[in-house]
Amino acid sequence: MRNISSFIYDIKKEASIKKVLSFILVFLFIFSSLPLKTSESKDYKFLAEINFNIGENSFYINGYKLNFDSNKNIAPIIKNGRTFIPIRSIIESIGGEVIWREKTREVEIKFNKNLIVLIIDKNSAFVNGESKKIDNDEEIKPFILYSRTYIPLRFIIENLDGDIEYNSKDKSIIIKIDRETKEIIDSTGRKVIVPKKIYRIVSLYPMSTIMIFALKSQDRFIGTYSSSLKVMNFENIKKIFLNFENLSDLGSFKDYNPEVLLSCKPDLIVTPHFTNIKKLEEINLPVLLLDHESPENLLKSIDILGDAIDKKEEAKKIINYYNKNKKLVEDKLKGLEKRKVYVAGETITKSYGSDFYQTFMVNIAGGESVTKNIKGGKIEISLEDLLKFDPEYIFIPSYFIGTKEDILNRKELQDVRAVKEKKVYTIPSFLISYDLPSVESILGIFWLSEKINGDILKIDFENEVRDFYKNIFGYNLSDKEIEEILKD
Structure with missing residues (x-):
């Protein structure tokens, strides 16, 4: 028979085990509620995988095709049993910089805080200030061909902490390296x-x-x-x-x-x-x-x-175009009375409040959005609200579910001024509806202004549309496409 002290000991031991188990369960519960990252995501890096073939002018970086040079003769070659590449395009494709110094015939390569300096026809180079031999074979050194600098591939990539894989069958090479x-x-x-x-x-x-x-x-x-x-x-x-x-x-x-x-x-x-x-x-x-x-x-x-x-240059071009034409509209409409405008969304009761682009757009075009004092972005109003607002113009987007005739014929809206005067219009669209916050919306501002204020801008809207798509998107609109854009 067990004595009392051993019985008490067993109870304490059991209680201690329960505490440990409780702690483990609590820990597992907390840990399981934390967001998990996969091993792949934890180590997500901007790795460049560059594929090319000996003798070919093009290469692929992560599936995107680039050329070594505009001169089709410029391509990787094998010389003295080593692969040489025209270095500039590869280094620049991964975010590095290549500088050619004519007087000293030096090539500087800057990449990920590394600086490598090579000299044409020299078998040695400086890697972050330290002199290194390029290859045990003294004949392996940078040279110039077709006015381009060729560098031993392995020396450069390995000193930039990259890896190289060769496929002798098809003479293809894969470089794997972290990008700048x-x-x-x-x-x-x-x-x-x-x-x-x-x-x-x-x-x-x-x-x-x-x-x-x-x-x-x-x-x-x-x-x-x-x-x-x-x-x-x-x-x-x-x-x-x-x-x-x-x-x-x-x-x-x-x-x-x-x-x-x-x-x-x-x-x-x-x-x-x-x-x-x-x-x-x-x-x-x-x-x-x-x-x-x-x-x-x-x-x-x-x-x-x-x-x-x-x-950056393309962005600057778009910004300048937008600002120039926005100012043109604002200057022409300065001092004119603002007209009451309602811009619908997908349905007649869906619209846009003070925080969304459509409200700003209407204001630039010489109107005043009747929903401008409603805070928020996408909003919903009632038909009774629309009757109270009594807009002079109603504009529906290309993504509206229905037609302007549906609005003009709707019994509940017959007392709205825009409906009575048949001033309900469908906003044009080509890539996207002109009321949306896109680069095309400057054309929407032109169009809205003409509908609200007549021909006060004195611009050839058809020609403006044609030039816009040619200059901004590089696309020449056909006459039929122009007609489709301009139809009411």
């Missing part, structure tokens, strides 16, 4: 680290997609939003970007799948400033938030994106 990065400040003030050279872009928002088209970077798209979105004219988009329908459908800013996005290995994801990006931040993906919802914010977003994807 830069910091971009997005519309919300977030610091976003992106590669200096961007080749793989995902857009989760229609307006961002059009912006990327205007910046002449549609060939960098690897995926975009759902094709079911009604605000886009996909047939016209495919005329400008022939490969658009072959892109992966990655959802929109509302319903994206973070793991699918991760598998695409993007250099940049572009989405609106109101997107919930918590899941994307958890897997360390490069997300640029852009605010389009005022003229100033739209232009700032164009500038930010132009900087991110190395299209």
